[in-house]
Amino acid sequence: MRNIFLTAFILCLPATGFADALRKQGSFKDVEVRVIRRKFFQKSVRVELGANLGVIMNSSFTYTVLPTAKLGVHLTEWLELYGEGTAGFTINKSDCTELGGRFNIEPVVDEVGLLAGGGAALTPVYGKYQLDSGDVIYFDWFLNGGAGMASMLNRKQGCKPLLPNETVIQPEPYTKVGFNFGTGQRYFLNQTTSINWGLRVYFIPGLLGGTNQSVTLSAGAGYYL
Numbered sequence: 001m002r003n004i005f006l007t008a009f010i011l012c013l014p015a016t017g018f019a020d021a022l023r024k025q026g027s028f029k030d031v032e033v034r035v036i037r038r039k040f041f042q043k044s045v046r047v048e049l050g051a052n053l054g055v056i057m058n059s060s061f062t063y064t065v066l067p068t069a070k071l072g073v074h075l076t077e078w079l080e081l082y083g084e085g086t087a088g089f090t091i092n093k094s095d096c097t098e099l100g101g102r103f104n105i106e107p108v109v110d111e112v113g114l115l116a117g118g119g120a121a122l123t124p125v126y127g128k129y130q131l132d133s134g135d136v137i138y139f140d141w142f143l144n145g146g147a148g149m150a151s152m153l154n155r156k157q158g159c160k161p162l163l164p165n166e167t168v169i170q171p172e173p174y175t176k177v178g179f180n181f182g183t184g185q186r187y188f189l190n191q192t193t194s195i196n197w198g199l200r201v202y203f204i205p206g207l208l209g210g211t212n213q214s215v216t217l218s219a220g221a222g223y224y225l
Helices: 002-011 015-025 094-103
Strands: 046-056 062-074 079-087 089-092 109-130 136-155 172-188 193-205 211-224
Touching (some): 079 136, 109 172, 109 193, 136 193
Antiparallel strands (some): 046 211, 079 109, 136 172, 172 193
């Protein structure tokens, strides 16, 4: 009977006095009791506006920069649905200039024009890291996958310098359905803002068969409404 009244008394105390009540009663003398607090950052049922800048890492003859705008809806702490749009800006690498200028070779290049689509992201890991200064960095780790339309340019000229009176060959545009998957992390600065990095692989069918596999590394930020 005594234990029943004691339990009822403790349950009626506020959370901040719970540990003190246990110590005074004599129970759990050698155990430190702490109140579990909520996560520092809550994503559930929030809209995220995001912007990223990515670079294709594995192209042999060109550099392509990919600025991206994103609109995401976090249905729960671990599930997000999103839509995004990307524009591609391409410049030649030195390998392209060397092949065209010195060896008179013109490689066929597929350039990314526009990407538009959507997908889903799962966030299985949420954690924190304490610096030597005592500051705590909160982060999560996500996995994402999606699909969409890819507007591409099949380029047959661009590495070789143009000869006098030579006709410029225009790139051939084409559109394909592409797929992608990736991973990354978010670091939360406050209750509305995060910075992130991501690694993603795009699979886009080529104009004449085969598949373009583009590995991209990106960094950006998100703002949560």
